[in-house]
Amino acid sequence: MPENELVEGLGLDEYQYGFVDEETHVFRTRPGLDEDIVREISEHKDEPEWMLEFRLKALKIYESKPMPTWGGDLSHLEATLDEIYFYVKPQEQMERSWDDVPDTIKNTFERLGIPEAEQKLLSGVGAQYESEMVYHSLKEEWSSKGVIFDSIEDGLKNHPDLFREHFATIIPAADNKFAALNSAVWSGGSFLYIPKGVQLDTPLQAYFRVNQERMGQFERTLIILDEGAQAHYIEGCTAPVYSTDSFHSGVIEIVLKKDSRFRYTTIQNWSNNMYNLVTQRAVVNENATMEWLDGNLGSKLTMKYPSCYLVGEGAHGEIMSIAYASDGQHQDTGGKVVHVAPNTTSSITSKSISKGTGRSSYRGLCKVYEGAYNARSNVECDALLINSTSRTDTYPYIEIEGKRATIGHEATVSKIGDTQLFYLMSRGLTKEEAMSLIVRGFIEPIAKQLPLEYAVELNRLIELEMEGSVG
Amino acid sequence: MSNPAQAVEASSAEEEPSAEEDTPSSLDGGAVERLSEGAPSWLSERRQHAWSVFEDTPLPSTRSEEWRYTDVSRLLKFADLRVAPDGASGEEGTRPAGLTAAMDEDEAAAGHTVVVDGSVVHVDLDPALEQQGVILTSLRAAVHEHGDLLEEWLGTEILPPEDGKFQALNAALWSDGVLLYVPPNVKLDLPIRTTRWISHSGSAVFTRTLIVAEPGSQVSYVEELLSEDFDQRTLASSAVEIIARDGAQVQYVCIQRLGRGVFCQSAQRTLAHRDSKLDTLNVSLGASVTRLDLNARLLGPGAHSELLGLYFGDEDQHFDHCTSQDHIAPDTGSDLLYKGALDDRAQSAFRGMIRVHRGAQRTDAYQTNRNLLLSDDCRANSLPNLEIEADDVKCSHGATVGQLDSEALFYLLSRGLSRHQAERLVVLGFLGEVMARLPLGGVVKKVTRAIERKLKNG
Numbered sequence: 020m021p022e023n024e025l026v027e028g029l030g031l032d033e034y035q036y037g038f039v040d041e042e043t044h045v046f047r048t049r050p051g052l053d054e055d056i057v058r059e060i061s062e063h064k065d066e067p068e069w070m071l072e073f074r075l076k077a078l079k080i081y082e083s084k085p086m087p088t089w090g091g092d093l094s095h096l097e098a099t100l101d102e103i104y105f106y107v108k109p110q111e112q113m114e115r116s117w118d119d120v121p122d123t124i125k126n127t128f129e130r131l132g133i134p135e136a137e138q139k140l141l142s143g144v145g146a147q148y149e150s151e152m153v154y155h156s157l158k159e160e161w162s163s164k165g166v167i168f169d170s171i172e173d174g175l176k177n178h179p180d181l182f183r184e185h186f187a188t189i190i191p192a193a194d195n196k197f198a199a200l201n202s203a204v205w206s207g208g209s210f211l212y213i214p215k216g217v218q219l220d221t222p223l224q225a226y227f228r229v230n231q232e233r234m235g236q237f238e239r240t241l242i243i244l245d246e247g248a249q250a251h252y253i254e255g256c257t258a259p260v261y262s263t264d265s266f267h268s269g270v271i272e273i274v275l276k277k278d279s280r281f282r283y284t285t286i287q288n289w290s291n292n293m294y295n296l297v298t299q300r301a302v303v304n305e306n307a308t309m310e311w312l313d314g315n316l317g318s319k320l321t322m323k324y325p326s327c328y329l330v331g332e333g334a335h336g337e338i339m340s341i342a343y344a345s346d347g348q349h350q351d352t353g354g355k356v357v358h359v360a361p362n363t364t365s366s367i368t369s370k371s372i373s374k375g376t377g378r379s380s381y382r383g384l385c386k387v388y389e390g391a392y393n394a395r396s397n398v399e400c401d402a403l404l405i406n407s408t409s410r411t412d413t414y415p416y417i418e419i420e421g422k423r424a425t426i427g428h429e430a431t432v433s434k435i436g437d438t439q440l441f442y443l444m445s446r447g448l449t450k451e452e453a454m455s456l457i458v459r460g461f462i463e464p465i466a467k468q469l470p471l472e473y474a475v476e477l478n479r480l481i482e483l484e485m486e487g488s489v490g
Numbered sequence: 491m492s493n494p495a496q497a498v499e500a501s502s503a504e505e506e507p508s509a510e511e512d513t514p515s516s517l518d519g520g521a522v523e524r525l526s527e528g529a530p531s532w533l534s535e536r537r538q539h540a541w542s543v544f545e546d547t548p549l550p551s552t553r554s555e556e557w558r559y560t561d562v563s564r565l566l567k568f569a570d571l572r573v574a575p576d577g578a579s580g581e582e583g584t585r586p587a588g589l590t591a592a593m594d595e596d597e598a599a600a601g602h603t604v605v606v607d608g609s610v611v612h613v614d615l616d617p618a619l620e621q622q623g624v625i626l627t628s629l630r631a632a633v634h635e636h637g638d639l640l641e642e643w644l645g646t647e648i649l650p651p652e653d654g655k656f657q658a659l660n661a662a663l664w665s666d667g668v669l670l671y672v673p674p675n676v677k678l679d680l681p682i683r684t685t686r687w688i689s690h691s692g693s694a695v696f697t698r699t700l701i702v703a704e705p706g707s708q709v710s711y712v713e714e715l716l717s718e719d720f721d722q723r724t725l726a727s728s729a730v731e732i733i734a735r736d737g738a739q740v741q742y743v744c745i746q747r748l749g750r751g752v753f754c755q756s757a758q759r760t761l762a763h764r765d766s767k768l769d770t771l772n773v774s775l776g777a778s779v780t781r782l783d784l785n786a787r788l789l790g791p792g793a794h795s796e797l798l799g800l801y802f803g804d805e806d807q808h809f810d811h812c813t814s815q816d817h818i819a820p821d822t823g824s825d826l827l828y829k830g831a832l833d834d835r836a837q838s839a840f841r842g843m844i845r846v847h848r849g850a851q852r853t854d855a856y857q858t859n860r861n862l863l864l865s866d867d868c869r870a871n872s873l874p875n876l877e878i879e880a881d882d883v884k885c886s887h888g889a890t891v892g893q894l895d896s897e898a899l900f901y902l903l904s905r906g907l908s909r910h911q912a913e914r915l916v917v918l919g920f921l922g923e924v925m926a927r928l929p930l931g932g933v934v935k936k937v938t939r940a941i942e943r944k945l946k947n948g
Binding site for chain 2: 387389402405406407408409410411412413419420422423426427429430433434
């Protein structure tokens with residue numbers, strides 16, 4: 020059997036979330052983007068004046084910035100953006116109980132396994148459908164301890180001071196073209212605050228679903244961990260398969276105060292017609308630890324580089340990244356670590372698999388500023404190529420000031436070795452079993468970190484499918 | 491093809507106060523006209539074309555990836571530069587002391603060339619080799635004597651002016667250079683040595699080197715770039731094109747010990763055909779700004795290239811080494827090792843690229859850049875890139891930035907060495923690894939001495 024088919028046997032290519040619901044929106048803006056549309060979005064959200072001004076200013080920045088010429092192919096994006104809906108309101112208000120969520124939407128999330136996981140394994144759940152959060156809940160145990168887990172809109176309404184203190188301070192509108200776009204039209208996303216010393220023992224999950232064809236989703240998430248707090252947040256995303264392109268551009272801002280610890284897990288499984296251009300950044304204070312676990316399996320093109328700014332002494336940042344690029348997909352992912360304070364440490368581990376005409380690129384930055392004495396960072400990238408038409412790239416940037424830093428970067432590229440296959444087959448495994456075992460072994464250092472018990476679809480995609488093909 | 495505007499420019503340059511032969515002239519179309527006088531039409535056309543490419547190409551900006559770490563607009567003003575007066579007009583007996591001293595340190599050679607201010611002033615070659623058909627000559631002479639060879643290779647698709655603003659300027663304004671041709675199956679036991687000297691502050695010197703090694707031949711070429719320190723920004727621009735035909739073995743070494751004030755820009759291209767071995771070593775110790783663009787192409791199965799480099803910077807020195815390894819044919823190999831030490835406020839950038847083209851199966855390609863930082867104010871940037879479009883490959887790269895190995899230091903201190911001595915030894919050992927990979931007569935000794943001299947100053 021050709022290797023191509025063997026890898027297909029692993030099931031990574033079967034997209035199970037491509038189903039379409041009938042359209043149920045109560046309102047949507049006309050396609051395209053201009054100042055009127057930004058005003059319309061703001062009006063629907065009944066926002067304070069400063070937010071409207073922020074949005075309008077961001078729109079100007081977005082319009083003035085050129086389209087990036089690096090990374091993936093964005094040459095068709097401009098035309099796509101003229102045709103997509105920037106705001107689609109699926110229902111009148113957000114619900115606290117699944118029973119109040121309209122049936123079509125509820126069924127969708129049931130098919131994705133969310134309510135079931137919520138009962139068993141999660142501290143809280145947020146679910147976004149099109150442009151708005153349709154459901155948000157947090158277990159009583161945590162809300163009584165002062166944890167706030169809400170839609171971003173309710174965060175702005177109910178906690179205006181905390182919101183304004185941090186909003187757009189970590190990722191300003193002018194950060195990049197797509198952060199500016201998100202700042203102008205953002206809608207949905209989570210607002211999370213964990214008070215001093217509170218440690219959540221099960222994760223929070225936010226789930227993003229796009230149903231509408233030619234849709235733009237622009238969620239905005241703001242997360243604040245107070246001193247000594249701990250939590251784990253999981254984000255998942257899927258969409259139906261359409262012949263036209265859709266667009267997703269989120270902005271995630273995270274503040275980690277002294278001694279706190281946070282893990283942000285993404286399981287990105289958008290359909291293959293989705294542009295996914297996301298800005299994610301955490302500011303990490305004294306002795307705090309930030310971990311990004313970034314799994315990119317879907318989308319047409321993803322450009323995403325989660326970053327840690329280590330601004331407090333002893334801060335630690337960690338980025339673990341798995342990318343899988345199949346036919347026609349380009350995963351341009353990686354991470355950034357910026358060492359500003361002394362005795363800060365970081366590591367980036369990236370594993371990618373390219374198959375068919377898929378292309379995975381690692382793009383990363385390790386920057387050490389003068390004065391970040393004894394900064395230590397290690398970057399490791401491994402790429403696995405399945406076919407002669409697959410492509411992989413590595414673009415690391417290492418920028419170091421001053422002699423007291425220790426920085427290492429390593430990357431390897433390989434294909435499944437004949438000797439590896441031969442050895443396993445001589446032990447009685449079939450070629451399929453041997454292939455799948457090798458692929459599993461390749462991603463295992465990161466895969467074992469995944470919260471397999473509750474990340475329902477990744478569980479299915481990576482673990483179960485592969486087990487199935489071995490067993 | 492003389493156009494009136496250029497004729498006016500050229501004549502106005504001649505009207506400057508001192509109308510002597512060696513009046514420095516600015517870098518303009520007039521300079522291209524003067525260089526084209528009496529040249530065959532293919533050459534003047536290439537110069538003209540290169541000049542128009544130069545004029546149409548914007549100044550490299552730090553907004554572009556290739557020039558991210560070197561701000562040309564701040565470091566070099568083309569308008570302030572003057573074409574260097576013809577070095578060939580000086581008498582042979584009056585060679586600068588620095589040049590003579592460097593040549594005295596050289597070990598045995600199969601031939602020599604000396605280039606002063608962009609003009610070849612001396613050539614000698616073992617007569618036995620000459621008889622076997624080896625050609626070592628100035629490009630100026632070669633234009634007339636070996637025109638067909640130059641027309642076939644010089645400034646063609648190996649290193650076209652379209653490669654960049656500096657490459658275009660060099661292709662338009664090169665004044666002289668060296669041609670080395672080695673016929674099939676001729677093997678040179680000793681290297682060819684070239685010494686290049688610049689004597690005028692504020693001048694711009696453009697030279698080219700063309701090495702063609704025919705099938706089964708073997709040759710090493712070692713060149714050294716030297717000058718005094720200059721008050722005014724001085725440009726040393728060179729273009730090196732090396733072709734190793736099937737089964738040929740070529741080693742190219744460049745030791746750059748130019749004085750402060752110099753902006754040293756060089757573009758090197760190596761073409762390795764079937765079963766050939768084409769290695770380069772670039773040692774960057776001098777100049778204020780060093781910019782190297784090295785592209786190694788592996789064109790035939792069995793071809794292999796080593797790309798070696800070392801740099802050691804102090805004070806405000808700035809190094810920018812840009813390399814690429816293009817694997818175009820299957821079953822080729824390349825291995826890059828660039829190591830650098832930085833002291834004071836010195837800065838370095840290394841940007842390397844391994845490209846495995848579609849169909850270049852069974853490529854083995856490696857790339858390592860290691861940096862040793864010796865002060866709090868120095869800076870190292872490293873961008874080791876990979877672009878792989880074939881699946882049956884072995885590729886890896888690594889980059890490190892670190893400090894002096896404290897265990898090694900401690901050991902040496904415990905043996906009674908002073909801290910300064912111990913540090914020097916560790917730096918020498920760190921950089922020495924590179925030279926050990928290409929042991930060529932006298933190079934290791936010469937470079938070691940140059941590094942030691944630099945360490946002493948510190």
